[in-house]
Amino acid sequence: MNSYMNMAVGALLGTVFVLMSVSIASESIFHSENPEKEGFAIVAEEASAADGAAAPAAAVPIAQLLAKADAKAGETVFKKCQACHDGTKGGPNKVGPGLFGVVDRPIASHEAFAYSSAMKDFSKGASEKWTFDHLNHFLAAPKKYIAGTAMGFAGLQKDTDRANVILYLHTLADSPVPLPDPNAPDAATQ
Numbered sequence: 001m002n003s004y005m006n007m008a009v010g011a012l013l014g015t016v017f018v019l020m021s022v023s024i025a026s027e028s029i030f031h032s033e034n035p036e037k038e039g040f041a042i043v044a045e046e047a048s049a050a051d052g053a054a055a056p057a058a059a060v061p062i063a064q065l066l067a068k069a070d071a072k073a074g075e076t077v078f079k080k081c082q083a084c085h086d087g088t089k090g091g092p093n094k095v096g097p098g099l100f101g102v103v104d105r106p107i108a109s110h111e112a113f114a115y116s117s118a119m120k121d122f123s124k125g126a127s128e129k130w131t132f133d134h135l136n137h138f139l140a141a142p143k144k145y146i147a148g149t150a151m152g153f154a155g156l157q158k159d160t161d162r163a164n165v166i167l168y169l170h171t172l173a174d175s176p177v178p179l180p181d182p183n184a185p186d187a188a189t190q
């Protein structure tokens with residue numbers, strides 16, 4: 001009787017032990033912290049065109065940036081653009097319009113390219129041109145400067161990258177327009 005009791009208690013303890021180990025093991029395998037919120041927090045910087053103009057990006061006037069820019073380095077930056085843009089004379093439209101001669105060209109005016117209505121509105125019927133200043137702000141944050149543009153490019157945050165690529169764009173022309181004078185009083189708006 002005694003040994004039978006011992007066996008029964010032993011079996012019971014054994015079972016409890018096994019159950020506990022399984023529960024501890026599965027707890028450590030399957031335990032996961034519940035996230036505070038369901039799903040992922042997607043932090044996307046989407047802002048209206050209005051506050052893009054006031055953003056600190058592109059705060060230094062382009063005339064001053066261009067004075068220190070390097071077109072050769074800009075050619076390297078332009079590789080990022082070439083996924084969507086051709087820079088050669090008479091080159092094809094790709095995802096984006098051909099960019100030969102884009103500096104001082106009326107905005108949204110390249111032949112046979114279907115611009116977004118946002119870009120067409122911004123061009124005010126192609127009376128606005130791609131000035132150095134427009135390029136500077138647009139390339140800093142395309143979707144902030146022209147809300148609704150179809151250009152799916154995050155932008156070039158660094159002043160030097162932007163100035164270099166704009167100086168390079170400026171060389172893609174039969175007769176490049178003069179560069180803005182960094183000492184002119186209205187240099188900020190050229």
Ligand code: HEC
Nearest residue numbers: 081084095096097107108110115116119149150151152153
């Ligand atoms: C993912 C593709 C893509 C990349 C990368 C890209 N662009 Fe664009 N770009 C576009 C599209 C599409 C448009 C037309 C936008 C519209 O109609 O709203 C455009 C328009 C432009 C325009 C206006 C041209 C015009 O004829 O009015 C300029 C200037 C421009 N891009 C410069 C650049 C530069 C410089 C870079 C690289 C720093 C660049 N883009 C990178 C797709 C791209």
